[in-house]
Amino acid sequence: MDPETRMLPGEVRVFDPAGLERLVEALVEAGYRVLGPTVRDGAIVLDEIASAGELPHGWTAEQDAARYRLRRRDDDAMFGWAVGPHSWKQHFLPARARLWRAAAPAGQGPPTIEEEPPPERPLALLAARPCDLHAIAIQDRVLLEGRYVERDYALRRRDAFVVVVNCGVPGGSCFCASMGTGPRAERGYDLALTEVLDGGHRFVVEVGSARGAELLAAVGTSPAREEDLAAAHAVTDEAVFRMGRSLDTAGLPELLAANLEHPRFAEVAERCLTCGNCTAVCPTCFCTSVEDVNDLADGSAERWRVWDTCFSIDYSTIHGGSVRRSSRARYRQWLTHKFGTWVDQFGTSGCVGCGRCITWCPVGIDVTEELAAIRARDGEVDRALAR
Amino acid sequence: MTPVPHRVRSRVRETHDTWTLELESLAEPIRPRAGQFDMLYAHGVGEVPISVSGDHEGALTHTVRAVGAVTSALCSLEPGALVWVRGPYGNEWPLAEAVGRDLVVVAGGIGLAPLRPAIRHALAHREDYGVLSVAVGARTPADLLYVHEIEAWRARLDAEVDVTVDAATPGWRGRVGLVTKLIPGAPFDPENAVALVCGPEVMMIFVVRALVERGMPASRIWISLERNMRCGVGHCGHCQLGPTLICRDGPVYRADEVARLLEVREL
Amino acid sequence: MRSLAELIASSPVFAGLPDDDLDLIAGCARNVHFDEGELLAREGDAADTFYLVRRGRVALELHTPDRGSLVIDTADAGDVVGWSWLFPPYRWHYDARAVEGVSAIAFDGACLRGKCGDDPRLGYELMQRFAQVMVDRLQHARFRLLDVYGGIGVG
Numbered sequence: 001m002d003p004e005t006r007m008l009p010g011e012v013r014v015f016d017p018a019g020l021e022r023l024v025e026a027l028v029e030a031g032y033r034v035l036g037p038t039v040r041d042g043a044i045v046l047d048e049i050a051s052a053g054e055l056p057h058g059w060t061a062e063q064d065a066a067r068y069r070l071r072r073r074d075d076d077a078m079f080g081w082a083v084g085p086h087s088w089k090q091h092f093l094p095a096r097a098r099l100w101r102a103a104a105p106a107g108q109g110p111p112t113i114e115e116e117p118p119p120e121r122p123l124a125l126l127a128a129r130p131c132d133l134h135a136i137a138i139q140d141r142v143l144l145e146g147r148y149v150e151r152d153y154a155l156r157r158r159d160a161f162v163v164v165v166n167c168g169v170p171g172g173s174c175f176c177a178s179m180g181t182g183p184r185a186e187r188g189y190d191l192a193l194t195e196v197l198d199g200g201h202r203f204v205v206e207v208g209s210a211r212g213a214e215l216l217a218a219v220g221t222s223p224a225r226e227e228d229l230a231a232a233h234a235v236t237d238e239a240v241f242r243m244g245r246s247l248d249t250a251g252l253p254e255l256l257a258a259n260l261e262h263p264r265f266a267e268v269a270e271r272c273l274t275c276g277n278c279t280a281v282c283p284t285c286f287c288t289s290v291e292d293v294n295d296l297a298d299g300s301a302e303r304w305r306v307w308d309t310c311f312s313i314d315y316s317t318i319h320g321g322s323v324r325r326s327s328r329a330r331y332r333q334w335l336t337h338k339f340g341t342w343v344d345q346f347g348t349s350g351c352v353g354c355g356r357c358i359t360w361c362p363v364g365i366d367v368t369e370e371l372a373a374i375r376a377r378d379g380e381v382d383r384a385l386a387r
Numbered sequence: 388m389t390p391v392p393h394r395v396r397s398r399v400r401e402t403h404d405t406w407t408l409e410l411e412s413l414a415e416p417i418r419p420r421a422g423q424f425d426m427l428y429a430h431g432v433g434e435v436p437i438s439v440s441g442d443h444e445g446a447l448t449h450t451v452r453a454v455g456a457v458t459s460a461l462c463s464l465e466p467g468a469l470v471w472v473r474g475p476y477g478n479e480w481p482l483a484e485a486v487g488r489d490l491v492v493v494a495g496g497i498g499l500a501p502l503r504p505a506i507r508h509a510l511a512h513r514e515d516y517g518v519l520s521v522a523v524g525a526r527t528p529a530d531l532l533y534v535h536e537i538e539a540w541r542a543r544l545d546a547e548v549d550v551t552v553d554a555a556t557p558g559w560r561g562r563v564g565l566v567t568k569l570i571p572g573a574p575f576d577p578e579n580a581v582a583l584v585c586g587p588e589v590m591m592i593f594v595v596r597a598l599v600e601r602g603m604p605a606s607r608i609w610i611s612l613e614r615n616m617r618c619g620v621g622h623c624g625h626c627q628l629g630p631t632l633i634c635r636d637g638p639v640y641r642a643d644e645v646a647r648l649l650e651v652r653e654l
Numbered sequence: 655m656r657s658l659a660e661l662i663a664s665s666p667v668f669a670g671l672p673d674d675d676l677d678l679i680a681g682c683a684r685n686v687h688f689d690e691g692e693l694l695a696r697e698g699d700a701a702d703t704f705y706l707v708r709r710g711r712v713a714l715e716l717h718t719p720d721r722g723s724l725v726i727d728t729a730d731a732g733d734v735v736g737w738s739w740l741f742p743p744y745r746w747h748y749d750a751r752a753v754e755g756v757s758a759i760a761f762d763g764a765c766l767r768g769k770c771g772d773d774p775r776l777g778y779e780l781m782q783r784f785a786q787v788m789v790d791r792l793q794h795a796r797f798r799l800l801d802v803y804g805g806i807g808v809g
Binding site: 496526551553560561589 | 725804
């Protein structure tokens with residue numbers, strides 16, 4: 001018997017760059033729709049890929065507040081970048097999804113509601129980041145683990161195969177080390193890759209599940225040597241110190257609850273365009289609305305679920321009247337939810353430290369800077385209000 | 388979470404813009420409790436959260452005010468027409484916790500709708516409660532819901548029911564003024580009462596203050612909050628109020644638990 | 655049966671006043687009864703009297719040429735009707751009509767006004783209490799201007 005078929009979760013193996021090609025092939029052969037990073041329109045985005053040739057090899061991205069630039073690396077690294085504008089929620093919770101259709105059966109009779117069929121193939125995520133796994137877990141908590149299950153999300157999420165790639169090149173907006181969500185994945189994957197460049201371009205792979213082991217058997221790997229393990233750990237150990245940003249997370253929910261009238265909210269509101277970019281790129285923001293549309297020709301109707309954002313003025317209303325008319329109130333809702341009330345509502349923080357909201361904010365508002373500013377003048381105003 | 392088809396069994400006009408619909412399930416019946424709400428879908432138009440306003444056996448009762456496209460479509464449904472419903476969602480009025488105490492019900496406008504099943508429950512289990520004191524506020528006499536039923540409640544000797552309107556019309560012999568005006572003179576014992584309050588948020592804030600002034604602890608005052616719920620099940624985010632999701636954790640809250648949140652502007 | 659002084663002492667508007675003041679006020683008071691439809695006061699008349707309602711309902715009305723008498727407020731047991739006796743030109747601003755049989759205590763406002771003039775402490779005390787009644791009515795009237803039940807919306 002081939003020793004590779006006996007691999008177990010927890011085992012560590014090594015393969016070379018060609019192995020990545022075989023990994024994609026194996027996933028396709030196993031029936032997955034393979035999603036992975038690829039370069040398009042000046043960014044590394046996530047889309048269906050047919051081969052490892054579509055991966056962004058030799059590319060990196062410079063990131064900072066309101067800044068994202070692709071740049072050529074001077075090596076052949078496949079994963080020498082952090083995160084792009086996309087996150088996996090685009091595939092589990094798409095920006096637009098039809099939930100059901102109500103049509104009259106051929107001829108007469110009342111319309112009946114037919115739910116959207118499940119996707120034909122389960123998804124395989126190639127090169128999810130450790131922070132992405134935490135983001136997925138947070139959305140699972142909201143949409144799957146409460147009293148009610150979000151059917152569409154559950155069907156897309158079901159059986160998804162996850163290949164995580166540990167981070168060696170954090171972006172300038174990254175602060176996962178502060179949030180405890182990276183740069184190394186601890187769980188929640190089928191396979192975890194670390195790309196090692198020193199001493200030969202190779203991938204050190206940890207098996208996270210039985211099906212991960214099964215798939216890896218088709219890739220062709222060799223056992224990891226002591227120096228492979230050490231090199232892989234060195235990649236993420238060094239990444240911790242190359243985070244572009246950091247955040248003091250101590251007592252954030254309490255800090256924010258006690259500072260709802262903090263002057264910083266009025267200051268940031270002068271810059272905030274309430275465009276909602278931050279909510280669109282945030283891998284955990286889950287707010288949606290529904291659109292009911294009908295076809296005047298045949299009388300059928302459809303329900304679509306669409307992304308919404310707490311930055312829109314009619315996001316929260318009472319009897320049609322907006323509750324948060326000022327941009328100050330809308331920015332406060334987003335920030336206090338993400339870092340504070342999310343914990344009350346779902347038992348976890350809503351932030352994974354991926355930094356996308358910082359990079360893609362058109363005016364460069366930086367959550368780590370905002371939170372630090374609030375902490376610096378903790379309670380000044382609210383204490384005065386409370387008398 | 389897929390809507391269940393229902394047939395309109397009856398439609399009663401309550402006021403110039405408000406109708407009460409009785410809906411019969413064509414599949415598994417939905418059995419809501421007082422305080423809960425359902426999502427009502429008018430085919431091709433849209434879906435809205437509507438609180439449960441009755442307790443009829445075998446049918447759902449919803450009182451709908453026609454103020455937008457969906458509610459107008461719902462209010463125009465004739466008996467026999469189809470409407471799709473999912474639910475029941477949200478929590479209930481604390482009728483069990485109120486057993487053995489005086490029950491104070493304060494309703495304003497359409498806020499009487501979600502309180503009607505609670506009042507009916509208290510009247511049907513009259514021995515479970517002490518004094519039953521109901522205060523109803525409406526815009527004008529013509530805007531008053533359930534006029535005949537209120538008359539029947541008023542005729543009972545075991546309930547104190549009073550009504551006040553913001554603006555009188557000729558022939559009105561009742562009170563004119565805010566619903567809070569009814570609270571100082573209502574015959575309940577503030578030390579041993581539970582209050583259920585529903586109406587516009589600003590009205591509820593004033594009513595809670597009046598009840599607290601009367602000597603009730605805010606922990607025994609319950610209010611029903613409203614935001615634009617889209618999903619009804621805690622998935623869409625719209626009905627957040629600080630740490631709470633109204634569709635999931637409410638709509639019924641203890642006044643002391645949300646008092647601070649309601650004081651924050653634009654929260 | 656309770657004495658007039660006791661009834662006055664237990665009313666919200668006079669509660670807590672010293673006995674001397676209550677005796678003095680009771681000296682200006684008498685029991686009155688109005689049948690349904692009867693006017694307690696008429697707009698424009700001299701406001702020499704105010705009322706403390708004991709039983710029944712009083713409507714404050716404003717007469718309009720085109721719509722007849724409009725009820726703008728009602729007073730029930732424990733409520734005060736009338737404050738015009740305290741302020742020039744000492745004339746009623748509204749009609750006060752008994753919606754049903756009304757028992758009330760009528761106070762001689764002209765007499766009390768004189769006593770307030772003689773005794774500024776009593777004057778201040780009563781002014782504060784009637785100012786509170788007026789503040790409450792003003793707040794309620796302002797709140798009703800919001801038309802909170804009539805709000806339009808979507809859905």
